[in-house]
Amino acid sequence: MNAFLKVLTVGAVATAAFAFNDKKPKYIDPANMDLSVKPGDNFYLYANGGWIKKNPIPASKTRWGSFDVLREESSQRLQALLQDAQKNTGKDRATQMIGDFYRSGMDSAAIEARGYTPIKADLDHLAALNNKQQVIDEIATMRTKGLGSPLFGMFIGQDRKNVNLYIPQLGQGGTTLPDRDYYLKDDARSTAIRKAYRDHVERMFSLIGENAANAAYSADAILRIETALAKAQMSRVEMRDPYKTYNKFSVKDLNNLTPGLNWSSLFPLMKVNGVDSVLVGNPAFLKTADVLITALPLQDWKTYLRWNVLKGAAPYLSSAFVNENFKLSQVLTGQKEQTPRWQRMSGLIDNTLGDLLGQLYVQKYFKGEAKTRMQEMVNNLQQTFAERIQRLDWMSEATKQRALQKLNAFTKKIAYPDKWKDYQGITINGADFVSNLRSSATWSYDYMVNRLGKPVDRTEWGMTPPTINAYYNPVNNEIAFPAGILQFPFFDFGADDAIIYGGIGSVIGHEMTHGFDDQGAQYGASGNLDNWWTKEDEAKFKAKTQQVVNQYNAYTVLDTIHVNGRLTLGENLADIGGLSIAYEAFTKTKQFKEGKKIDGFTPQQRFFLSWAQIWRNNTVPETASQLILTDPHSPGEYRANGAVVNNDAWYEAFNVQAGDKLYVAPEKRIKVW
Known part of the structure; x- marks a missing residue:
């Protein structure tokens, strides 16, 4: 939104x-x-x-x-609409798309049989990265493939001082817990949540086959990186100031702000082409992110990127991942039982x-x-x-x-x-739930970046x-x-x-x-x-x-x-x-x-x-x-x-x-x- x-x-x-x-x-x-x-x-x-x-x-x-x-x-x-569409997928394109999407999401047996194989190739690819530049490039390209938005947020929206133009906008991000205070406050509830989160990350890495020592290292690395990012984030109250979060940079000046992040090459990797300026919500956050890229070990960043893929996909994988994901949600929200699958699917679609x-x-x-x-x-x-x-x-x-x-x-x-949007370009397969999610996410991203250079659609x-x-x-x-x-x-x-x-x-x-x-x-x-x-x-x-x-x-x-x-x-x-x-x-x-x-x-x-x-x-x-x-x-x-x-x-x-x-x-x- x-x-x-x-x-x-x-x-x-x-x-x-x-x-x-x-x-x-x-x-x-x-x-x-x-x-x-x-x-x-x-x-x-x-x-x-x-x-x-x-x-x-x-x-x-x-x-x-x-x-x-x-x-x-x-x-x-x-x-009722989705079940009807599932029964009548040959009726028309719209009925086929939502019917097949619903069928794929409700096929719990097929989802269970696949385990985490839908993301295994992505995890293996990230584990094989050889240097920091490859990490930086992945931070840019992952968001174009529906694999998450690591380190920072990027969207194409109206320029608040010239609303007839779209402009790339970079925002603080990179954390998992609902607010920066969960990483920074030392009250009993915040401390308990941090411990629960760290243990959750460790268990999630164990589910994809990491041994106990590596899973523990991975969990510590995630908490270390996300805490450093949280310290650089503005509070939600600060973010309410539309002038404080309006910082326009030329791409050249943005490169000077973050020497380790070359936006001239990063923007094309994010499918953002031909731009000479960008809005930055929190310049100090990007400076911190830039420093962290250089300062922290390559292995930590590979772990961080793998975590972004893993946490994003977990609700849609086999029950081991869904249940582990829900354990953290229980700590955060107090919810006692999971929302029924059919209800999750209706909201998702x-x-x-x-x-x-x-x-x-x-x-x-x-x-x-x-x-x-x-x-x-x-x-x-x-x-x-x-x-x-x-x-x-x-x-x-x-x-x-x-x-x-x-x-x-x-x-x-x-x-x-x-x-109405027609979603041309999305491929929906009634037998492959995660690929449907990826196709939809990729379409949404492309739809957003394709706004650039076009009249604002009010x-x-x-x-x-x-x-x-x-x-x-x-x-x-x-x-x-x-x-x-x-x-x-x-x-x-x-x-x-x-x-x-x-x-x-x-x-x-x-x-x-x-x-x-x-x-x-x-x-x-x-x-x-x-x-x-x-x-x-x-x-x-x-x-x-x-x-x-x-x-x-x-x-x-x-x-x-x-x-x-x-x-x-x-x-x-x-x-x-x-x-x-x-x-x-x-x-x-x-x-x-x-x-x-x-x-x-x-x-x-x-x-x-x-x-x-x-x-x-x-x-x-x-x-x-x-x-x-x-x-x-x-x-x-x-x-x-x-x-x-x-x-x-x-x-x-x-x-x-x-x-x-x-x-x-x-x-x-x-x-x-």
């Missing part, structure tokens, strides 16, 4: 979902609530306490909430041949009238947001006009792409149609809502406006606000990095965002672990703004004006309850700890509560008074957008 997409979901991006439930849900069900909790003490538990108690986390999951329920149901729909599977999904499950209703809602919220900007008491008229210019320039993508999507999510992309100044999110609890044709505006309306407002969060606000209407603020307004904006940082920093997740208010700032701003925009848009509806109760709740109450139930979830402690380090979203409880406490209408709807635990005095409620 594009590194700059700002997404909605709790944690990692969801894989897929069906567009509508078959049974009409009870939109606000008191059985899912905990009416013994005062709304003003913990609105999240008041709205969701009953559901949380009745919905323990399944053994094959690390979290269970609104998003996860939809993903589970979705994967079953995708499974959605990620690799998403437009082919997406077309089948749209044909079978998506109702076109939902797109029309969404377009109406997006326009409604866009107009409401404009009215709110015009009323801001902290922003000058000059900056308001620039903000409105950006808001009005939004590109709106709803449900599915206008044109029709491309960053998510597949079945995805339960939404996003804002600053370089295109676009908001996108895949078909998968257009279902309850976000959207349902049978629901009253309070439910729809509290659900999908808040999602729309969330993505719009991303265009004006601490990162998005640095991009102009065209998508370019462009400071359109007066100095005075910028200072006021930063003071308000610091208030949001402080609010969320105070939330405790586990024991002494707090939400990282700086890492989650963009999402928190989008939640607060999105909820406020959606509520104001809701006040224009007939339901709000009539004020009639449904199932004992006023329209205002139903709106906020709809918002809260989106975020209900149970999470295992290990995953909760990991997400605090890696996820730019706050945990669900603090997304639900953190936004409402800044909304005056919520206090009125539930008669929240001073003395209630969530009560914030009116003058201290944060009003940004």
Whole structure:
């Protein structure tokens, strides 16, 4: 996924979902609530306490909430599509490709019989390298063959200061654990994870035939290299600064920065030709990588490259590798049982041949009238947001006009792409799973590098149609809502406006606000990095965002672990703004004006309850700890509560008074957008 997409979901991006439930849900069900909790003490538990108690986390999951329920149901729909394609592979090319891919992935007997032979030739080739230059060349070429992206990341994306051009971009990378802190921190959990990781690497090398001494050496070498790389990486908070990560080099100057890495020869090996400049996210990281190439023994680097092949392929090899891979995942996430193979395959194919599977999904499950209703809602919220900007008491008229210019320039993508990828060049063999993965990965890489020198394609999507999510992309100044999110609890044709505006309306407002969060606000209407603020307004904006940082920093997740208010700032701003925009848009509806109760709740109450139930979830402690380090979203409880406490209408709807635990005095409620 594009590194700059700002997404909605709790944690990692969801894989897929069906567009509508078959049974009409009870939109606000008191059985899912905990009416013994005062709304003003913990609105999240008041709205969701009953559901949380009745919905323990399944053994094959690390979290269970609104998003996860939809993903589970979705994967079953995708499974039906894939099984049907498997039975009808002669029907057409798309059906053949996804049917054969699914067949190959589900043929566990054939996969088991092959062991690690699908990668043996690659491992032997890397073991036979004779010198450092061969290592460097492999670091470049491996990524072109679907063998991993060792040492650094490379992608072709839009130049943030000239978004009409594609440019090569180099980023920090080279590590395996989810965050650099796992290598650097000495708390008990980090230390235990490092030991588990080192032992995992040793066992993985043993599985490919290394004796005990060599496997132990290999594990130590991997941890040594990755720890050195982690020390050179920027933190996730630092990486949120689009100017700090914008460092343009000529290829000549980049060669001077890294004397051991000749980019004039490396770029052609990566199929990147005819470029004279490149963006570097973290120049200091590349300098460190260059020093390490020279300083560390050849054997260590050969081991490192072999590890990149091994770890990338492990989930798709025989059960010995899959099970060992899962052992590490258990330590990191707390997951008790593996996700069923069919479910892993449906997610994998959605990620690799998403437009082919997406077309089948749209044909079978998506109702076109939902797109029309969404377009109406997006326009409604866009107009409401404009009215709110015009009323801001902290922003000058000059900056308001620039903000409105950006808001009005939004590109709106709803449900599915206008044109589909055809995946010409991918070869799918129903009897060879790993070769299908390689062919798909090679195609994706070629598709990316072939952008160079071509006009920017603004029709491309960053998510597949079945995805339960939404996003804002600053370089295109676009908001996108895949078909998968257009279902309850976000959207349902049978629901009253309070439910729809509290659900999908808040999602729309969330993505719009991303265009004006601490990162998005640095991009102009065209998508370019462009400071359109007066100095005075910028200072006021930063003071308000610091208030949001402080609010969320105070939330405790586990024991002494707090939400990282700086890492989650963009999402928190989008939640607060999105909820406020959606509520104001809701006040224009007939339901709000009539004020009639449904199932004992006023329209205002139903709106906020709809918002809260989106975020209900149970999470295992290990995953909760990991997400605090890696996820730019706050945990669900603090997304639900953190936004409402800044909304005056919520206090009125539930008669929240001073003395209630969530009560914030009116003058201290944060009003940004």
